[in-house]
Amino acid sequence: MYLNFCENTGGTEMKTRINTEKAWNSGRIVHRGSYISLIMKALIILTLLTIPLLTSGCTTNNKEDSITVLAAASLTEAFQELSHDFKAKYHIKVEPDFAGSNTLAIDIEHGAYADVYASANEKYMTDLIKRGYVNKSIAFTRNKLVLVVPKTxxxxxxxxxxxxxxxxxxxxxxxxxxxxxxxxxxxxxDSIYGNGFANQVLSHVVSEGIDVKGVLTKVVMDEADAGFVYSSDALTANGKVKVIELPENGGGVSPKYYIGILTGSKNQKDARKFINFILSPEGRKILKKYGFEAEK
Structure with missing residues (x-):
């Protein structure tokens, strides 16, 4: 039975009241307030069920793909440009974090999230692979050790x-x-300057940096007479230091860099794409620009 609670006209008023009372007494209708309350509850439930469906579609489409890269401090300038060009080409944001390779390896072991790890030597990469943090790695560039002194x-x-x-x-x-x-x-x-040369030189060390950037900064700021850095870092000083080459093409050492994808990466596809970009002619050109040598 449909009841018009809003209508209140003349002779029908008494008839409506009588019909309403009969329906009420027979239990066929509920109180007007309860009826409206049920409708409101139904609308609220429907709204709560609908909102997640509407919002989920909006957030997913606007999300930007990204990867996190932990890289040796000496790679800072080169990887910043690589990250910029990679994003421009593939629309994938690279979030880099730079520090000493040993510090980054410790961070990874302690649970730091990353998709890619780039180390300035093989040791720390190999340790992470053995412990199951990295799948495998590849050598992708080289550097050279040099001595730098302040410009003056x-x-x-x-x-x-x-x-x-x-x-x-x-x-x-x-x-x-x-x-x-x-x-x-x-x-x-020692083979060139005589036994004990290394110990004699090391006795003049006045400070030890936590990474190569720390060493370079002290020389640039005239807080030291000399420091050992990579040739790529000396290049970033923009003429504020003088470079002195070491005998035996860098003292007989050849710094080699390794890069790999972490096993815990949630975006291994884009991480692999970033590494391939670094290995591409375009990526190698950027590395060379910042003083890195091609891996043989």
Whole structure:
């Protein structure tokens, strides 16, 4: 039975009231307030069920693909440009984080999320592969160890042999790849400058940087007379330092860089695409621009 609660006209009013009372007494209708309450509840439930369907379509379409890359500090400038060009070409954002390769490896072991890891030596990459954090890796570029002095060169250093004098030397700590290469190079140079040369030079170390950028900064700021860095980092100083080549083509060491995809990556497809971009002629051109050498 349909009841018009809004109608209130003349002779029909009494008839409507009588019919309503009969229906009420027979239990065939509910109170007007309860009836409206049921309708409101139904509308609320319908709305709650519909909202997720509407919003899910909106958020998914606007989401930007991205990958996280942990890379050695010496790769900073090169990877920043690689990331920019990669995004422009594939519309995939690269979120890089730079530090010493050893620091990044520790971060990964402690649960830091990343899709790609790029190390300045083979050791830390191999350790992560053995522990199951990285699937596999590939060597993708090389660098060279050099000695840098401030542009004004107050200690008048012209060769690595001058480091035997009482100078202020800064190097990276022994856990960082460039620090490892530095100590190995000095030991190799014992064969040229005589036994004990390495120990004599290391006795003049006044500070140890946490990465190669820290070493370069101290030399640029005239806080040290000399420091060992990569040739690529010396290039980024934009003429604020002088470069002194080491005998034996970098002291007999050849820094090699490795890159790989982490097993925990949630976007391995784009991570692989980024590595392939680095290995492409376009990517190698950018690496060369920043002083890196092609991997043989």
């Amino acid at each position: 060169n107050p200690a008048n250093i012209t060769s690595v042999a001058d480091l035997r004098r009482n100078v202020k030397l800064v190097i990276a700590n022994r856990g960082v790849p460039v620090g490892i290469y530095t100590r190995k190079a000095l030991l190799n140079l």
